[in-house]
Amino acid sequence: MKKIEAGEKVFVDTNILLTATDSRREGHRNAIDLFRNATQKVFTLCLSGQVLREYMVVATRPVSANGLGLGIPEVAQNVEKFQSVTLFLPELMSVHQELLKIFRGNRVTGVKIHDLNILATMKVAGVRSLLTLNPRDFSWIEDLTIYSLEEISAF
Secondary structure, three states: OOOOOOOOEEEEOHHHHHHHHOOOOOOHHHHHHHHHOHHHOOOEEEEEHHHHHHHHHHHHOOHHHOOOOOOHHHHHHHHHHHHHOOEEEOOOHHHHHHHHHHHHOOOOOHHHHHHHHHHHHHHHHOOOEEEOOOHHHOOOOOOOEEEOHHHHHOO
């Protein structure tokens, strides 16, 4: 089992926010508990503007279009709750420069560039751990520790 060091920063992927919001998703209780107890953990959860925007897109999209169908007030309140227990990683020019560097060095195109931007944000902030439900999206990245909800809930 992977071990989280005290003070470690763990970047949270959008799917974790959606799982915390949607009670029908597997892992909902673990995701709720993660954010509810985030300030008591030995690690720090991190988010970026990109992840929060992606969350708002899916959360407000109609259920018929693979969204959660939530209203703006509820989604805004959720975003504020997520922000209150996480460290916000800014998307500075250095993140954009790192994104271009990673982009040039890999054969990643289309929508997967969003994942590259997450990686660039993490690299600039010195974050080497990621919490996601889609580990395959990031499995090609060396020196990255990927946690599942079940794994991180054990800490």
